[in-house]
Amino acid sequence: MLNPEMPVASAARDLIAIEASLGAHNYKPLDVVLVRGRGVWVWDNNGNRYLDCLSAYSAVNQGHCHPKILAAMVEQANRLTLTSRAFRNDQLALLYEDLAQLTRSHKILPMNSGAEAVESALKAVRKWGYEVKGVPADRAEIVVCSNNFHGRTLAIVGFSTDPDARGGFGPFAPGFRVVPFGDYDALAAAVNENTVAFLVEPIQGEAGVIIPPPGYFKRVRALCNERKVTLILDEIQTGLGRTGKLLAEEHEGIEADVTLIGKALSGGFYPVSAVLSNSEVLGVLKPGQHGSTFGGNPLACAIARAALKVLVEEGMIENAERQGARFIAHLRGIRSPVVREVRGRGLMLAVELHPEAGGARRYCERLREAGLLAKDTHEHTIRIAPPLVITAGEVDWAAETFTRALSD
Numbered sequence: 124m125l126n127p128e129m130p131v132a133s134a135a136r137d138l139i140a141i142e143a144s145l146g147a148h149n150y151k152p153l154d155v156v157l158v159r160g161r162g163v164w165v166w167d168n169n170g171n172r173y174l175d176c177l178s179a180y181s182a183v184n185q186g187h188c189h190p191k192i193l194a195a196m197v198e199q200a201n202r203l204t205l206t207s208r209a210f211r212n213d214q215l216a217l218l219y220e221d222l223a224q225l226t227r228s229h230k231i232l233p234m235n236s237g238a239e240a241v242e243s244a245l246k247a248v249r250k251w252g253y254e255v256k257g258v259p260a261d262r263a264e265i266v267v268c269s270n271n272f273h274g275r276t277l278a279i280v281g282f283s284t285d286p287d288a289r290g291g292f293g294p295f296a297p298g299f300r301v302v303p304f305g306d307y308d309a310l311a312a313a314v315n316e317n318t319v320a321f322l323v324e325p326i327q328g329e330a331g332v333i334i335p336p337p338g339y340f341k342r343v344r345a346l347c348n349e350r351k352v353t354l355i356l357d358e359i360q361t362g363l364g365r366t367g368k369l370l371a372e373e374h375e376g377i378e379a380d381v382t383l384i385g386k387a388l389s390g391g392f393y394p395v396s397a398v399l400s401n402s403e404v405l406g407v408l409k410p411g412q413h414g415s416t417f418g419g420n421p422l423a424c425a426i427a428r429a430a431l432k433v434l435v436e437e438g439m440i441e442n443a444e445r446q447g448a449r450f451i452a453h454l455r456g457i458r459s460p461v462v463r464e465v466r467g468r469g470l471m472l473a474v475e476l477h478p479e480a481g482g483a484r485r486y487c488e489r490l491r492e493a494g495l496l497a498k499d500t501h502e503h504t505i506r507i508a509p510p511l512v513i514t515a516g517e518v519d520w521a522a523e524t525f526t527r528a529l530s531d
Contacts, residue, residue, distance in 0.1 A: 237359040267299055269304060
């Protein structure tokens with residue numbers, strides 16, 4: 124038990140030491156111990172307040188501890204939390220209806236984590252390839268992009284190009300081809316008669332908010348139609364308002380055959396994900412061929428329904444578009460020799476630094492000391508993704524904080 128007389132800073136050091144001693148060292152977080160959150164703000168156990176510019180990798184789009192989502196969670200937790208899929212519950216069908224109406228999906232498969240949604244889509248699309256497209260047994264291929272991030276399960280890291288993600292975890296499953304992100308000609312050359320799907324992020328988040336060339340996805344959509352290839356868009360980070368649209372696919376006016384969502388589907392309260400599909404792909408799954416004890420549980424469904432409701436009714440998607448334009452304009456106005464590029468869409472932003480700057484981590488430490496939390500990625504890039512409830516005044520303050528941190 125924590126000694127109530129122990130100084131708070133000392134308590135934080137002790138908690139960090141316990142993590143280092145007992146926890147697996149698969150993360151390298153900033154050394155701040157958070158204890159409370161509300162909206163775009165979080166507090167550490169010293170009482171210091173920080174503006175959160177990561178949103179738990181876009182899982183907290185609706186803001187920390189949104190009261191309406193919290194109320195829905197508490198109400199459902201007092202009634203029924205888990206039935207497994209052996210029995211039906213009164214929340215799953217309602218979530219299906221909400222998602223279908225919002226996204227125009229025909230079939231929905233509820234899961235828990237984003238990586239589970241990805242794995243589920245890979246299974247379903249391979250089976251679709253054999254049973255519907257007519258690919259010979261065990262010959263199905265899925266095309267993915269270099270510098271992708273779709274999770275960290277064994278199958279997924281098998282087609283990663285990040286040495287840290289895949290090093291030491293082989294052997295890996297066959298059946299994947301890797302092409303450069305945003306390179307239409309490379310994709311077209313990789314597609315053959317055994318290609319069942321193209322799995323891609325609309326914007327590569329973990330790689331540093333990499334946006335493909337204009338018109339890329341329109342050409343991709345046409346190619347997939349022509350060659351009978353399932354287009355799978357991983358919108359786990361980009362979806363649910365992050366880029367200023369409900370789904371990032373809307374920026375190019377296309378529709379995926381399969382869309383993967385998660386993270387903000389629960390507003391940060393609970394792990395909830397979903398595979399959204401046309402009837403043909405998910406229609407190949409039969410009882411006993413895929414499942415999850417927790418997937419589609421009533422607590423998850425009630426939380427997700429509330430999270431979607433506030434996202435739409437409180438204008439968070441439109442706010443992401445407005446405040447994202449304001450934020451990126453401020454960031455592009457920073458005159459600093461360390462800044463190489465500012466890029467983004469909506470409230471999915473990044474500042475890439477020159478290699479000579481000494482790495483993005485040191486600037487994230489500076490930002491933390493100034494009361495703002497952001498995350499470095501791929502050594503030289505600072506990712507910026509505040510909750511979608513951020514105000515113009517908070518954007519201005521954050522931009523001023525970035526200006527000072529990057530100009531010293």
